[in-house]
Amino acid sequence: MPELRKDPIIGRWVIIATERAKRPDQFAGQVQQLPAEKPCPFCEGRESQTPPEIYAIRPKATAPNGPGWELRVVPSIAPFLGVEGELWRKGKGLYDLMNGIGAHEIIIETNQHIYDMADLSEEQISKVITCYIDRIVDLERDKRFKYVLIFKNHGWIAGGGRVRHSRSQLIATPVNPKRVKEELVGARQYYDYHERCVFCDLIKQEIDLKDRVILDIDGFIAITPFAARFPFEVWILPKKHCADITCLNMPARLELGRIMKKVLAKLKKGLNDPSYNYVIHTAPFRREKAGYWKSIDDDYHWHIEIMPSLTRVAGFEWGTGFYICPLPPEDAAKFLRGVEV
Amino acid sequence: MPELRKDPIIGRWVIIATERAKRPDQFAGQVQQLPAEKPCPFCEGRESQTPPEIYAIRPKATAPNGPGWELRVVPSIAPFLGVEGELWRKGKGLYDLMNGIGAHEIIIETNQHIYDMADLSEEQISKVITCYIDRIVDLERDKRFKYVLIFKNHGWIAGGGRVRHSRSQLIATPVNPKRVKEELVGARQYYDYHERCVFCDLIKQEIDLKDRVILDIDGFIAITPFAARFPFEVWILPKKHCADITCLNMPARLELGRIMKKVLAKLKKGLNDPSYNYVIHTAPFRREKAGYWKSIDDDYHWHIEIMPSLTRVAGFEWGTGFYICPLPPEDAAKFLRGVEV
Numbered sequence: 001m002p003e004l005r006k007d008p009i010i011g012r013w014v015i016i017a018t019e020r021a022k023r024p025d026q027f028a029g030q031v032q033q034l035p036a037e038k039p040c041p042f043c044e045g046r047e048s049q050t051p052p053e054i055y056a057i058r059p060k061a062t063a064p065n066g067p068g069w070e071l072r073v074v075p076s077i078a079p080f081l082g083v084e085g086e087l088w089r090k091g092k093g094l095y096d097l098m099n100g101i102g103a104h105e106i107i108i109e110t111n112q113h114i115y116d117m118a119d120l121s122e123e124q125i126s127k128v129i130t131c132y133i134d135r136i137v138d139l140e141r142d143k144r145f146k147y148v149l150i151f152k153n154h155g156w157i158a159g160g161g162r163v164r165h166s167r168s169q170l171i172a173t174p175v176n177p178k179r180v181k182e183e184l185v186g187a188r189q190y191y192d193y194h195e196r197c198v199f200c201d202l203i204k205q206e207i208d209l210k211d212r213v214i215l216d217i218d219g220f221i222a223i224t225p226f227a228a229r230f231p232f233e234v235w236i237l238p239k240k241h242c243a244d245i246t247c248l249n250m251p252a253r254l255e256l257g258r259i260m261k262k263v264l265a266k267l268k269k270g271l272n273d274p275s276y277n278y279v280i281h282t283a284p285f286r287r288e289k290a291g292y293w294k295s296i297d298d299d300y301h302w303h304i305e306i307m308p309s310l311t312r313v314a315g316f317e318w319g320t321g322f323y324i325c326p327l328p329p330e331d332a333a334k335f336l337r338g339v340e341v
Numbered sequence: 342m343p344e345l346r347k348d349p350i351i352g353r354w355v356i357i358a359t360e361r362a363k364r365p366d367q368f369a370g371q372v373q374q375l376p377a378e379k380p381c382p383f384c385e386g387r388e389s390q391t392p393p394e395i396y397a398i399r400p401k402a403t404a405p406n407g408p409g410w411e412l413r414v415v416p417s418i419a420p421f422l423g424v425e426g427e428l429w430r431k432g433k434g435l436y437d438l439m440n441g442i443g444a445h446e447i448i449i450e451t452n453q454h455i456y457d458m459a460d461l462s463e464e465q466i467s468k469v470i471t472c473y474i475d476r477i478v479d480l481e482r483d484k485r486f487k488y489v490l491i492f493k494n495h496g497w498i499a500g501g502g503r504v505r506h507s508r509s510q511l512i513a514t515p516v517n518p519k520r521v522k523e524e525l526v527g528a529r530q531y532y533d534y535h536e537r538c539v540f541c542d543l544i545k546q547e548i549d550l551k552d553r554v555i556l557d558i559d560g561f562i563a564i565t566p567f568a569a570r571f572p573f574e575v576w577i578l579p580k581k582h583c584a585d586i587t588c589l590n591m592p593a594r595l596e597l598g599r600i601m602k603k604v605l606a607k608l609k610k611g612l613n614d615p616s617y618n619y620v621i622h623t624a625p626f627r628r629e630k631a632g633y634w635k636s637i638d639d640d641y642h643w644h645i646e647i648m649p650s651l652t653r654v655a656g657f658e659w660g661t662g663f664y665i666c667p668l669p670p671e672d673a674a675k676f677l678r679g680v681e682v
Contacts, residue, residue: 002441005438080343099342179663322518
């Protein structure tokens with residue numbers, strides 16, 4: 001009998017469709033005919049092929065937009081939002097709109113032509129985290145923005161495009177994304193009732209139950225969520241309560257690099273290099289204005305959600321908000337625990 | 342400059358990414374290498390290949406599960422939810438779950454081996470509508486269910502599978518789907534403030550503005566929504582206020598069949614037979630218990646949402662609730678108005 005499970009944070013029900021369940025290893029191995037690789041503009045020595053860098057980790061002796069860097073951030077050449085201009089809002093009859101002010105940046109995670117973040121070193125991944133934090137802190141100064149979304153599209157199916165060089169993206173937006181707002185509101189409701197953080201409670205329960213834990217190392221835990229939307233959906237959470245990723249100190253960034261590399265390597269090896277997306281959910285800017293100021297630091301908890309692209313059913317979920325996950329998250333966690341990396 | 346637009350019902354912001362915009366005709370023609378077609382179990386004469394029918398439109402002289410029918414409904418052979426048993430709910434620490442009680446039915450829309458609903462006659466489509474209504478009315482009697490979701494997955498990319506015979510699906514659920522709940526709450530808030538239905542206001546405004554109207558015939562209107570999530574997203578709405586699709590009388594069902602055929606034919610011809618999903622959003626069962634009883638009939642408005650599968654960006658949207666639509670809905674409407682069918 002399938003099970004209906006409710007996400008404890010935002011209250012979304014999902015169907016864990018055990019009747020249709022495949023074995024975990026059946027999700028692997030669907031290698032796709034990919035379009036030809038494009039020449040890479042992101043490798044060291046090709047700095048002139050990108051717009052000028054906004055940020056870089058590079059020795060002081062090297063010049064901006066020249067070689068010698070370890071990590072670069074450049075504006076997107078096809079931005080979703082434009083960075084110049086005043087933000088305006090207006091009504092149009094019953095509709096509300098604003099001009100598309102925002103920032104859209106590409107985080108080039110390595111100077112080597114490496115495709116999957118799983119193949120970067122732990123130290124290099126921790127530098128990517130440092131870059132995320134530095135960019136969030138910098139963009140928070142811009143009063144037009146309310147949020148910075150950090151995400152990764154890896155692989156063709158996940159929207160990763162035809163350039164096979166490991167990178168993430170960032171979009172600064174003048175509104176809070178719906179999913180983040182839902183989490184803030186849901187976590188706040190839980191806190192109002194229990195006076196505890198829902199994520200902290202969830203982490204404690206997962207550590208007790210063990211069956212959805214993939215890795216529990218240092219200050220971080222990687223789990224498959226109870227009400228998973230997708231097979232092999234993985235969340236990485238800091239075990240210590242923290243609303244905002246920018247609070248992470250250097251040792252914790254290294255620990256995060258370590259667990260991210262391990263999780264991504266397990267997905268890569270166990271599922272035959274799947275496409276995936278991840279998003280970072282962290283507290284929004286200037287929280288006091290968002291109506292959550294009172295104890296935001298107590299009721300929200302930043303985390304990373306990783307979503308491998310292994311199933312096709314999409315439009316139905318888009319149209320209904322009803323997700324059907326064909327693999328129990330306990331089976332996914334057990335499988336991933338068993339993948340040696 | 343791209344635009345940020347807010348859906349007036351559920352308050353979701355989308356980016357209409359004009360900078361990345363392609364011409365409407367550039368979305369067409371991505372013909373895919375499809376897996377081989379499977380032998381069809383849904384054609385007339387192969388009734389023994391499906392589970393026994395739950396419902397059929399067939400002359401009285403014909404026997405159930407034999408030939409002679411015009412339309413059949415059968416249980417899914419791989420159901421998402423199981424129909425037998427008592428519904429239970431329980432907690433598991435901080436988690437909530439229930440057993441997966443529900444119904445999952447396949448609506449075989451024709452006895453002919455026709456793939457796209459666009460190729461059925463208007464009369465046949467109106468019979469499909471009648472079947473939807475009859476099944477909703479029947480399933481409402483089962484007190485375990487709160488909602489019936491009717492949807493269609495057409496084409497490989499949209500989850501339509503390898504059998505190319507026109508069909509829709511229904512899932513009766515013991516919970517209200519999240520998207521439907523959001524619409525009910527949003528429409529209620531609008532009604533509380535304005536004492537008018539947000540959908541009725543939206544229809545009036547679209548008819549005045551004209552630029553997002555694809556078709557306005559008889560009692561129905563087909564538009565591209567102001568805050569479209571996907572290129573060529575189309576909504577079909579009854580112009581007369583009505584919360585519940587089951588209220589549609591016979592002449593109105595024929596009118597709906599007419600506009601659905603025209604819209605689907607325009608998508609098929611204009612975009613080279615794209616995969617698509619549609620969902621029907623109608624009022625939930627036993628509304629008085631859902632907390633919306635007071636004037637549900639005044640504040641909600643049933644409609645159909647059609648989502649062609651033309652873009653790939655998915656995980657990002659899943660993770661953030663932030664949609665980026667690479668085609669202004671005004672351009673999509675203009676293009677579809679121009680497709681002769």
